[in-house]
Amino acid sequence: MSRLSPDNEELARTIIGRYPRSRSALIPLLHVAQEQEGWVSRDAMAHIAELLGITPAEVLGTCSFYGMFKLEPVGRYVVGVCTNISCLLLGGEELLEHCEARLGVKAGATTDDGMFTLEDVECIAACTDAPCLQVNYRYFLNITHDQVDALFDDLRAGRRTDEVPVHGTLTRVRQHVAPERWSGHGAEGLPLPPGQAR
Amino acid sequence: MAVSDAAPIISTRLARPDGHTLAGYEATRGYTALRKALGMGPDAVLEEVKAANLQGRGGAGFPAGAKWSFLPKDVFPRYFVVNGDESEPGTSKDRPLMERDPHQLIEGLLISCFAVRAAQAFIYVRGEMALAQERLATALNEAYAAGYVGRDIMGSGWSLDIVLHWGAGAYIVGEETALIESLEGQRGMPRLKPPFFPAAKGLYLQPTVVNNVETLSNIPWIVTHGGAAFAALGTEKAAGTRLFALSGHVRRPGVYEVEMGTTTFRDLVEAPVYGGGIRHGNKLKAFIPGGASAPWFYPEQLDLALDASVVGPAGSMLGSGAVVIMDDTTCAVRAAWRLVRFFAHESCGKCTPCREGGAWLEKILRRILDGHGREDDIELLLDVGDNISPGPFPHPPLDGVAAVPFPFKQTTICPLGPSAVSPIHSSILRFRDEYLIHIKDGRCHLG
Ligand SMILES: Cc1cc2nc3c(=O)[nH]c(=O)nc-3n(C[C@H](O)[C@H](O)[C@H](O)COP(=O)(O)O)c2cc1C
Numbered sequence A: 001m002s003r004l005s006p007d008n009e010e011l012a013r014t015i016i017g018r019y020p021r022s023r024s025a026l027i028p029l030l031h032v033a034q035e036q037e038g039w040v041s042r043d044a045m046a047h048i049a050e051l052l053g054i055t056p057a058e059v060l061g062t063c064s065f066y067g068m069f070k071l072e073p074v075g076r077y078v079v080g081v082c083t084n085i086s087c088l089l090l091g092g093e094e095l096l097e098h099c100e101a102r103l104g105v106k107a108g109a110t111t112d113d114g115m116f117t118l119e120d121v122e123c124i125a126a127c128t129d130a131p132c133l134q135v136n137y138r139y140f141l142n143i144t145h146d147q148v149d150a151l152f153d154d155l156r157a158g159r160r161t162d163e164v165p166v167h168g169t170l171t172r173v174r175q176h177v178a179p180e181r182w183s184g185h186g187a188e189g190l191p192l193p194p195g196q197a198r
Numbered sequence B: 001m002a003v004s005d006a007a008p009i010i011s012t013r014l015a016r017p018d019g020h021t022l023a024g025y026e027a028t029r030g031y032t033a034l035r036k037a038l039g040m041g042p043d044a045v046l047e048e049v050k051a052a053n054l055q056g057r058g059g060a061g062f063p064a065g066a067k068w069s070f071l072p073k074d075v076f077p078r079y080f081v082v083n084g085d086e087s088e089p090g091t092s093k094d095r096p097l098m099e100r101d102p103h104q105l106i107e108g109l110l111i112s113c114f115a116v117r118a119a120q121a122f123i124y125v126r127g128e129m130a131l132a133q134e135r136l137a138t139a140l141n142e143a144y145a146a147g148y149v150g151r152d153i154m155g156s157g158w159s160l161d162i163v164l165h166w167g168a169g170a171y172i173v174g175e176e177t178a179l180i181e182s183l184e185g186q187r188g189m190p191r192l193k194p195p196f197f198p199a200a201k202g203l204y205l206q207p208t209v210v211n212n213v214e215t216l217s218n219i220p221w222i223v224t225h226g227g228a229a230f231a232a233l234g235t236e237k238a239a240g241t242r243l244f245a246l247s248g249h250v251r252r253p254g255v256y257e258v259e260m261g262t263t264t265f266r267d268l269v270e271a272p273v274y275g276g277g278i279r280h281g282n283k284l285k286a287f288i289p290g291g292a293s294a295p296w297f298y299p300e301q302l303d304l305a306l307d308a309s310v311v312g313p314a315g316s317m318l319g320s321g322a323v324v325i326m327d328d329t330t331c332a333v334r335a336a337w338r339l340v341r342f343f344a345h346e347s348c349g350k351c352t353p354c355r356e357g358g359a360w361l362e363k364i365l366r367r368i369l370d371g372h373g374r375e376d377d378i379e380l381l382l383d384v385g386d387n388i389s390p391g392p393f394p395h396p397p398l399d400g401v402a403a404v405p406f407p408f409k410q411t412t413i414c415p416l417g418p419s420a421v422s423p424i425h426s427s428i429l430r431f432r433d434e435y436l437i438h439i440k441d442g443r444c445h446l447g
């Protein structure tokens, strides 16, 4: 339950500076908040609202539309099993049932030890490698039930953390632009005759 | 069997271990098209793209060159947005392009922005694609540092910033006006067209081009080889090559780059280098020719060409290049239910027929599957569907009834609503007996 850390506030200001209008940074900033805590708290939303000059209700309005933002704590590992059409045809539902049995929770729930949240998800654009799942948005393709068991055991034992960071960490590489390389043309919002530099 | 011997255009680096790095890209002619384009000038580049007859690969199939020409004259600033939200069930071809050849997309975007005189560009990547985001961030960092992006690109005096933007899980954001809303920090709800055609009133109500990842990945090749060379591939109405994601009950599911127009669905399914036939020697039951939103085809349509101008009049769409194969072990009711559940879940809620109708369609199908179906449920499904998409609904010719061509009509703001009707109409049309067994006997015809 906290506001953005000083480092993350700094990062937030950099991200805001890339857009012609600050509110465009809202979703990226919500990702920063979720990375910090694993979910998006009301305090973080209030802080983001301050940074963008909008109301906390506007932040919540956008935040609650998008399924990836968790409004309460979730497991260290969010397991999303695709059951959409291409996966359904090749055992996606059975894969989900296997995960439910193995973790002892139904889709939508978190294990008692807080390690895993299981989700029944829509197509994750890996249809040609069905059945498939994601753990914290890292892909496991053409996966067998035995491989699922081994994966869960590994994660529980603290292995494979280089492959799967904890929930909230979406990308471990961020866009960086050296100030002298940034043109700023978009932000100035002026007509741009081709072939001319400002 | 027509397996094209034309060299691939956009998938050349997908198998290269270093295809995603700047070094790997530069070693394979990377950024040479950008240099050439900067020398040609914006108008000459636009002419090449027009001559290529490059149809959009995101779903609607609108020619890119024509779309760029719609930007109102002398209205600036203009913006460019890359649609990397790929989430139409069955579709998985933009993700490999972003993960394994991010520089090709960046170069295509740079050239396109130069051609339309855009002030700034945004690459909107689907939130769930962590690796694609990392690869694009790395590639952009490399390209900025090397002078390909940002201030005074390659010493030409021309400048452009590209911002990597992440989504956060919402299928509807793939629709271009919802994508723009989302990029403005709003809930991802589509805007009415007219007046909000992106070319006229897009991002921040300025003229904006939205193009799909695969569409833009073709641009470097077109500039290097000329629009005419691209148009020479395929047929007059279906130019170039295209990535198709072939999934479901084939021996070799995969993403294949095939020549448009000259290749048929049968080639894609049966050729040993593509699908290799239906698995286990089973029989084909039905297939979805262009992503979950598309009305289904049946075995009689296998010989149709991969060409929007052929598929549309035949009652469906080529859509997002996703071909989903269902063999005779598939329950049509179950497949329809799962697709409808998707559309019901992903409705943005802005229009009543989609929000309420989609949810009811899902509930009715669920009760049929659970053995509680009622005798008039089939008519009820069709009636609810008719409120979302007033009939006759598109379908291929069947039992002496002529085809009803695509597109469907809609009582909704965007085509997501009617998309929920596709699986229902397609399954009832051909597999009504399976519904009847579920309703009367409370079981699946497969036992
Ligand atoms: C419900 C819906 C979802 C869509 N999803 C996507 C998508 O994920 N990716 C995409 O490129 N286009 C998608 N589109 C199509 C876009 O609205 C738009 O036509 C396309 O991005 C334009 O790019 P193109 O002309 O290069 O194809 C979707 C359309 C609708 C109606």
Ligand code: SF4
Binding pocket: B172, B189, B190, B346, B347, B348, B349, B350, B351, B352, B354, B355, B412, B413, B414, B415, B416, B417, B418
């Ligand atoms: S058709 Fe559905 S998804 Fe599209 S605008 Fe209406 S409610 Fe939203």
Ligand code: FES
Binding pocket: A082, A083, A084, A085, A086, A087, A088, A122, A123, A124, A125, A126, A127, A128, A130, A132, B089, B090, B091
């Ligand atoms: S249907 Fe499962 S990844 Fe697309």
